[in-house]
Amino acid sequence: MIKPSTFSIVALDPATGELGVATQSKFLAVGSVVPWARAKVGAIATQSWANTSYGPKGLDLLEQGLSPQEVLDRLLEEDPDREFRQVGIVDFQGRSATFTGSECFPWAGGRNGPYYACQGNILVSEDTVIAMEQTFNETGGELADRLIAALQAGQKAGGDSRGQQSAALLVVKDKGGYGGFNDIYIDLRVDDHSSPIDELARLLRLHKLYFPRENEELLEIDDNILSEISSALSSLGYLEDSNQDKESIMKAFEKFAMKENLEERLREDNKIYRIVLDFLAEKASNR
Template sequence: MKNTFLFLSLVGFQILFSQVYKNSEPFAHTYSIVAKDSITGDMGVAVQSHWFSVGSVVTYGKAGVGVVATQSFVNPAYGPKGLALMAEGLSPNQALSALLANDEGEMYRQVAFLNNKGEVATHTGSSCIEEAGHRQGKYFSVQANMMLNNTVWDAMANAFETTEGTLSERILEALKAAEAEKGDIRGKQSAAILIVKGEATGNSWEDIIMDLRVEDNDNPIAELERLIKIHKAYDFMNRGDLAMEAGNSKKAETLYLNAQKLFPDNLEMKYWYGINLLNNKEFNKAHTLLKSIFEEDKNWKTLTARLVKSKLLLISDSELQTVMQL
């Protein structure tokens, strides 16, 4: 039954899919990683290249299914079609083999698939520009082509395996390790990271955990790291908003403060922390913070009065007047 399923899948797919190498295909030589967090089940793919907007052609992912990195002379079809095959139940190796068998340009491709079980499949074509190679490990694969040195993929793998932390932090360390080995022979320009949930929620807007791109930058990995930090801060903010809507101002205060610690110069994060101080009746502390914000931008004072009407600020009229006079 299993062999029949695979045969029918491949026959049907062959009718729909034929790949031929074309000179017009994106020239995204690069290094990348696909990986799964064994604890949360989240799956991620990240990439860096000396190519504009590399994330738009290399990284693909779908919650509950897997992630794909397709690079070198990129055939973007490996992304959506690979995910579709894995969603049908094919393993990464079966899915990748099916695509390669119908691709006359397979010798130019470098592709990595990972599914929600953490299984991986990787292909480095024989005509990928040196230095090119890949290394697989438990729940991950790293791959690179057109590198200055052939030490890049081993360095990436070692960094991912030895780093502790969240999936995004471990992936970021793998990218940094590639740069430490001099990375792309041409230099650096863009980077991207995409993380999806291991199990689909049924709501597409909840399935993507992180989707960040650096399209054009002198130091894309450093910029990506900055964006990941900001993303984490705003995740605290979003969770704080939910706590605030639920009427749990103490929890919201803690979450907003965590966000503020990560992004201390952001006025909005300071502001919502101040609003929660008011809701928690910590007036003196709130007044000091809000006064400094109002002095920098008076529009935040205007917004404060409006929050009372929306019942997001629960203070008396007399206390509101005090705040308005700060």
């Protein structure tokens, strides 16, 4: 049996409909085992002596209309090794449940409430899940930010008693994937790292750069902004000089964006995202 002894949080953002799981473990590639989520259905973390069938089976049961507690009861009833399992579930209505079997290595346990469930095993102490719960409930911003903050708080409070190795973040929402073709909004994994949660936070910052979000700051490309873009592109070698017409400058900017994987950031309304302008300026200054 697979034993990703770890801590995790599953959660729903009722305002956006995003469902997510964040997890950390002294275990290689925890993201390949623990997190499961389905847009408009629910999210599940399966850990300890993990039964990975709990993920797809549990999501199917949620989709059929069972509550998280009913799903847990059904999964555990069918599993002779249930006392070795640890599971957290939240559904699209915000109902939650968590379970820790009696054979999970201490400290092991969980806490849950509306829109979230936190759980962990082989932890330094209960303080880890208490810190995760408190931080998640008190932190604002996007669901992904709140989940990462919860992991960071759990680690600061003690975390996995064996140390750190891997971490993962999975967030789904309806048509939230690349180009809107699937529901996988964020799927980031740190498989082997001395500080996996910090590395996961860095990857999330990159994700925010590459992919647009709602209510981001946009700037009209007036003469001043155009001059900034032109100067930076010239410094980076995309323009022979900064004294070019607007069409040439924006064609050069498009080449820059495509090279930097910022194609999702290109617009046709004479506006630029503040985060992209800042990234362009940073690249030019570091040249």
